Amino acid sequence: MTTIPSSLTIAEAGRLIAAKKLSPVELTKALLARIKAIDPKINAFLTITDKAALTAARAAERAVMAGRKDPLLGIPVAYKDIFETAGVLTTAHSRILQHNIPKHDAETVRRLRAAGTVMLGKLATHEFAIGGPAFDLPWPPARNPWDTRRFTGGSSSGSAAAVAAGLALGALGSDTGGSIRLPAAYCGIAGLKPTPGLVSRRGVIPLAPSLDTTGPMAWTAQDCAILLDALAGHDPADPASVPGPQLSYARSIDTPVKGLRVGVLRHIYEHDMPASTDVLQAMNRAVAALRSLGCRVEDATLPPLQEYNAVGRVIISAEAYALHEATLQTRLSDYSRTFRIRVLSGALLRAAEYIAAQRRRTDLIAITAKAFERFDVLISTPAAGAAALLSEQRPDDGFGRPLATTLANVAAVPSLVVCAGWTAAGLPLGLEIIGPAWGDATVLRVGHYFERETGTRDRRPDI
């Protein structure tokens, strides 16, 4: 077996496979061996589909030899365990679905299979994509490859850990309040929460349908764009799905960003959610990097982060409780304590309070859209600091504290997190790039150029 670097990106692997210089079978075997060696340290995978992966890799290899050239042909990926996969256990990391084997693929899984990807397995999440790391479930929480004592962020915890550790070249996650972007930040990878409606949610176990989105996670913004090319498109079976812009995100990513107007949401990390010194320094460096790329950078202001959070949390509590009520009535103790604390309060919410949150959301969508008359993108930090120790996480942590990432969910806009550097202790920090509705291509471009300008993609966790 040839030696295959663990630092391979989707773009690089795709080019090598297309040129017949890299075998999808050898690549898959190398990653399966790496999963076997490393995953016990980080618990990213709940299920490893090794035999099926090799079967798919052989099919991809035959297609390559037959002359097919697709950017995702033979690329190994994995899925957060809330994406339904035909014939493969899909648990949502919960005792409630411990033996659930779906009959069909989620639409996103179907699209990536059709593009020629190879599924390596299913990835850890917070139970039903909400809460935090829980130790009272059948599987342990994922651990951060940069420091295995630390939290990955969530809820797409296994997706971020697997990509950061080089166990999969790409992964899918879901994002209702930051579940793609927080783990992307804490694990030093790229993660895109697309514009709602751009990527189908059919076959993905819901958390709060008003806010749920699904999207790609990978080592680079360019890899996210390649995945998005396969994922985006209208799905009549998802009532929120709309025909998106007709463009290739991967091809448009090289369009220069010179002259773009960048608004800095300084009030978020200096006032609304005071950030650590490391984060403040990283944001200053990010502003400098964007200026050196020719962007016009100035401060921008939105309503306080607390308002977006209040709206988002109330909607999530109400909708998640409604979805789980019947099961909570009969199997309450089978849920983790973390899940119960986040969701049970939905039983006490009144309809008028839920509607008030939805009405305020309408305001916040309009106010945020107005900001994009002055700016092409807005930037902020996705988190106030780097990943915390798992031992410091408590089930009731964070419910009242604002999350910067929830802003983009409530405002129904796309948002990309890329690596913005590291703390002195070597833990990754993120930069959040928020665009207007349907501005997914723009946030990917800015992220791509930012990664190239800052060189943050040259450093991998030593695991």
Added chain:
Amino acid sequence: MSGSPIAPTPPISPAEMLVLVSRASLTLNPGQMADLVLAWRQVVALLALIPRDRPLVDDQAFVFRLPPPVIAAKPVATARAQPTGAAATKPPPGKKPAGKTSAAKKPPRGKPTGGKPAGQKQSAARKPLPNLSSGGRSARPGGRR
């Protein structure tokens, strides 16, 4: 017409909470009840941040509708080409959706076994890149939001 000021969400007493929990057909042990009290305090603080005294005619429905995407003439989109705000144009005229997927119509081949996906061989043989511009009919753009 403006709405009357709304009183903030009042605290729930332990007895009232028991009634509400019972009405939801939930059975909580003392520890779970204590957790719920803790969580509810946080939710009450969040509710206080959401304005409630709005004019009755302030909005007609509790939904939002995204501005339609700009259909780029060229494959490369520029930043200025992105729609902003609430654009007034309608989404592209509906064509027929791009057909039902085989995944939606046919169950996978083979017996379901945990960790062993079925139907992969079938899917892997499909055509190259999916259609990015299916242009299908929008069921209800943003209709559930």
